[in-house]
Amino acid sequence: MPSVSGDETPLADLIEAALSGCAHLEVVRDGDTVVARTNLGRSQRVVIAGHIDTVPINANLPTRFETIDGVEYLWGRGTVDMKAGVAVQLKLAAELTDPAVDVTWMWYDHEEVSADLNGLGRLARNRPDLFAGDFAVLGEPTRSQVEGGCNGNLRVEIRSFGLRAHSARAWVGDNAIHKLAPVFATLAEYQPQEVDVDGLVYREGLNAVGVTGGIAGNVIPDEAMVHVNYRFAPSRSGQDAIAHIHELFPDYDITVVDLAEGARPGLDAPLAQDFLAAVGAGVPGGVEARPKYGWTDVARFSALGVPAVNYGPGDPLKAHADDERVPVDQITECERGLRAWLTASATS
Numbered sequence: 001m002p003s004v005s006g007d008e009t010p011l012a013d014l015i016e017a018a019l020s021g022c023a024h025l026e027v028v029r030d031g032d033t034v035v036a037r038t039n040l041g042r043s044q045r046v047v048i049a050g051h052i053d054t055v056p057i058n059a060n061l062p063t064r065f066e067t068i069d070g071v072e073y074l075w076g077r078g079t080v081d082m083k084a085g086v087a088v089q090l091k092l093a094a095e096l097t098d099p100a101v102d103v104t105w106m107w108y109d110h111e112e113v114s115a116d117l118n119g120l121g122r123l124a125r126n127r128p129d130l131f132a133g134d135f136a137v138l139g140e141p142t143r144s145q146v147e148g149g150c151n152g153n154l155r156v157e158i159r160s161f162g163l164r165a166h167s168a169r170a171w172v173g174d175n176a177i178h179k180l181a182p183v184f185a186t187l188a189e190y191q192p193q194e195v196d197v198d199g200l201v202y203r204e205g206l207n208a209v210g211v212t213g214g215i216a217g218n219v220i221p222d223e224a225m226v227h228v229n230y231r232f233a234p235s236r237s238g239q240d241a242i243a244h245i246h247e248l249f250p251d252y253d254i255t256v257v258d259l260a261e262g263a264r265p266g267l268d269a270p271l272a273q274d275f276l277a278a279v280g281a282g283v284p285g286g287v288e289a290r291p292k293y294g295w296t297d298v299a300r301f302s303a304l305g306v307p308a309v310n311y312g313p314g315d316p317l318k319a320h321a322d323d324e325r326v327p328v329d330q331i332t333e334c335e336r337g338l339r340a341w342l343t344a345s346a347t348s
Contacts, residue, residue, distance in 0.1 A: 001014070001053055001122065002054075002061060002077075003053055003078070003290075004053065004054055004056050004057060005053040005054070005055070005109070005110055005111075005112045005113045005117075005289060006110070007030050007053075008052050008055075008110070008114070009179075010064065010246050011052050012029075012032040012034055012052065012107070012109065013034070015034045015052070015066075015107050016029055016034050017088065018082065018090065018094065019034070019036045019090075019093060019094065022036070022063060022065045022093070022094055022097075022273065023068040023097075024040075024097040024098075025037065025038060025105075026038075026039060028041070028127070028130065029194070030106075030108075030119070030122065030123050030126055030127060031109060031119060032052070032109035032118070032119060033108040033109055033119040033122070033123050034106075034107045034108075034125075034127035034134070035104065035107075035109065035123070035130055036093050036104075036108050036128070037102065037103065037104040037105065038099060038102045038103050038104075039102065039276065040098070040100045040102050041102075042099075042100070042102040043092055043101075044101045044102070044134045044135075044271060045101060045102040045103070045104060045132060045133045045134055046101050046102075046133055046134065046135045046136065046137065046152070046271065046342075047103075047104045047105075047131065047133040047135075047136040047137070047301065047306065047308075048089055048096075048104070048105055048106070048110065048136070048137045048338070049088075049106035049107075049120065049136065049137070049138050049139065049297065050085045050086045050089050050106070050108075050138070050139035050271060050312070051082060051106075051107070051108050051109070051110075051112070051119070051120075052083070052084070052091075052107050052108065052109060053109055053110055053111055053113075053299075054077050054078035054081065054112065055077075055081075055320050057077050057108045057239065058077070058322050059322070060076050060077040060322055060323070060324060061076055061077050062073075062076065062334070063075060063077075063079060063334060064076065065328075066325070067220030068145055069140075071327055071329075072156070072328045072329070073326060073327055074325060074326050074328055074331070075323070075325040075327040076175065076324065076325070077140035077289050077324055078143045079324055079325055079326045080140055080284075080315065080316075080318045080319045080321075080324050080325070080326050081112075081140070081149030081313030081314065081315065081316075081319035081320060081324070082141055082312055082319075083328045083335050084141075084312065084313040084314050084315065084330070084331045084334075085139030085140070085169040085312030085313060085314070085334065086139065087142065087331070088139065088312070088313065088331060088334050088335045088338065089105055089338075090107070091105070091335065092127050092335065092338055092339060092342065093105040094269055096103065096339070096342055096343065098152050098191055098220060099242040099342045099343060100342060100343055100344060101342065102273075103342060104130060104131075104132075106120065106123070106130075108123065109235065111297065113231055113313050115258075115260070118297070119307045120189060120250050120297050120300055121300065122231065123195075123215060124300060124304070128304075130146065130302050131306065132302065133272050133301075133306050134269070134306070135266070135269055135271035135272060135275070135306065135307055136298070136301040136306050136307070136309075136311075136317060137275070137306070137308065137311050137338070138296055138297055138298050138306035138308060138309070138311075138312075139310075139311065139334075140292075140296050140297075140312050140316075140318055141312050141313065141314030141315060141316050141326075142290075142292075142309045142310050142311055142312055142314075142316070143288075143313070143314070143315055143316075143330060144279075144311070144312065144313050144330040144331075144333045144334040144337065145163070145287060145290060145311070146275070146287055146288075146289045146290065146309055146310070146311050147197075147267040147274060147289070147290050147291065147292040147309065147310040147311070148200050148265030148266065148267050148289045148290070148291060148292065148309050148310075149200065149202075149234050149262065149263040149266065149291065149292060149302070149308075150234065150262055150263050150292040150293075150294060150295050150296045150298050150299055150310070151202055151204070151231045151232060151233060151234065151262050151291075151292070151293055151294065151295060152231070152232045152236065152238060152241060152260060152261050152295065153229070153230075153231060153232075153235075153258065153259070153262075153264030153295040153301070154229070154230040154231075154232060154238065154241045154242065154245070154256070154258070154259050154260075154300075155209075155227065155229050155230075155253050155256075155259075156227075156228050156242075156245055156255060156256050156257060156259040157225050157226075157227055157228075157254070157255045157257055158180075158183055158226050158227075158228055158249055158252045158253070158254055159223065159224065159231075159252065159253040159254075159255070160173035160180050160183075160219065160223070160224050160252060160253075161176055161179075161223055161253070162178075162219055162220065162222045162223070162224075162226075163220070163222055164174050164209045164215070164219055164221070164222040165219070165220040166219065166220070167218045167219060167220055168216060168218070168219075170220050173220035173222075174220070175220050175221060176213060176221045176222055176223050176224040177213045177214065177224040177329040179224070180194035180211075180213075180224050180226055182251075183208075183226055183249060183252065184208065184226070186248055186249065187206060187207065187208050187228070190248075192204040192205050192206060192208045195233035195235055195236075195317075197233055197234050197235045197264055197265060197291075198264055198265045198266075198267060198268060199244075199265070199267070200265050200267075200289060200290065200291040201291060202233040202234065202235075202262075202291045203291075203293060204230070204231055204232055204233055204291065205228055205229070205230070205231040206228065206229075206230050206231075206248075207228070208226050208227065208228055208229075209227050209228065209229045210226070210227035211224070211225065211226045211227065212224065212225050212227075213225065216253055216281055216302060217325065227257075228245070229279075230244070230245060231295075232244070232262065233262065234261075234262030234263055234264045234265075234302075235264070236262070237261065237274050238259045238260075238261050241259075242256060242259070242304055245303060247288075260295050260299060261269075261299055261302075261303060262295070262299060263298045263301070263302030263303075263308060264302060264307075264311070264337055265307075265338055266302065266307020266308055266309065267307075268307075269292050269307045269308070271307075272307060272309065274341065274344065275309070275311075275341050276289060277338040278313065278337060278340070278341035278344050279337030279340065279341060281340060282335075283333075289309070292347070295318070296310055298310060311334065311338075312334055313327070313330035313331045313333070313334045313336070314326040314330060317336070321335075
């Protein structure tokens with residue numbers, strides 16, 4: 001079913017209807033976010049969440065099965081990001097009537113658009129009590145491997161100012177675009193740090209992602225701007241990241257346009273260790289946690305004091321791609337791993 005951001009209501013209706021008949025679940029609806037939770041009096045509670053919206057469709061519906069080099073895939077918009085994970089969560093929510101821990105399942109809207117519309121953020125404002133838990137799993141695509149925490153994300157605009165003049169008499173003006181040359185030099189020479197945070201090594205990144213300037217083909221520009229994106233390790237706070245930008249570009253006007261805190265891995269929690277053991281039990285050599293370089297909603301749980309990891313089927317490199325597709329065996333492996341964890345006596 002199509003569910004591009006802003007058009008999630010029909011899918012949310014079906015999820016709510018599917019779960020409302022489950023006697024072991026309390027179902028709560030907030031806009032197009034659906035929450036279902038057990039209340040079995042267990043000593044621990046986990047939260048498992050996934051977003052139901054997708055980026056716009058681009059000739060990649062309806063979904064279909066296809067086989068490439070002997071591997072069976074489910075092809076189509078949203079199969080990776082992140083309806084395969086949502087399907088796993090929905091199946092387990094309905095079937096696990098007696099899990100070893102209490103479980104809060106969340107399916108939320110508007111993840112792929114502006115953060116102020118994010119359904120998980122809205123739910124946190126409206127019903128913060130629903131986020132109570134000892135550990136959380138976000139079903140973002142990770143190839144059904146475990147990715148702990150996430151990098152923070154900062155975007156800034158760096159501006160230079162000059163003086164307009166006719167380009168035939170440039171010496172009476174002051175070219176603002178030329179003044180950005182040191183900014184580009186610093187960016188080109190910048191060596192991203194690799195930062196060990198609780199045993200996982202996060203790679204940072206600092207890049208120009210846009211540039212504007214110029215008034216006309218015969219006018220020396222009096223203002224120019226470069227848009228810079230800084231992905232910073234979760235050991236830094238957002239304010240640390242902003243301070244680092246000011247250290248690198250002390251002579252420029254800097255405006256923060258977006259800031260999202262990172263999240264530490266949270267893998268030292270006992271439930272996290274149980275999780276790694278359970279999902280790795282069916283994998284030769286077990287499962288080794290990796291860092292999440294991008295930003296995900298695990299940061300929302302981390303900010304609330306709930307350690308969280310990313311775990312879901314699908315290759316992140318295929319998210320949003322026109323040939324978006326997920327290996328079927330990753331879907332079944334994710335279902336096996338979560339089922340093993342949620343039913344293991346070790347977590348009770």
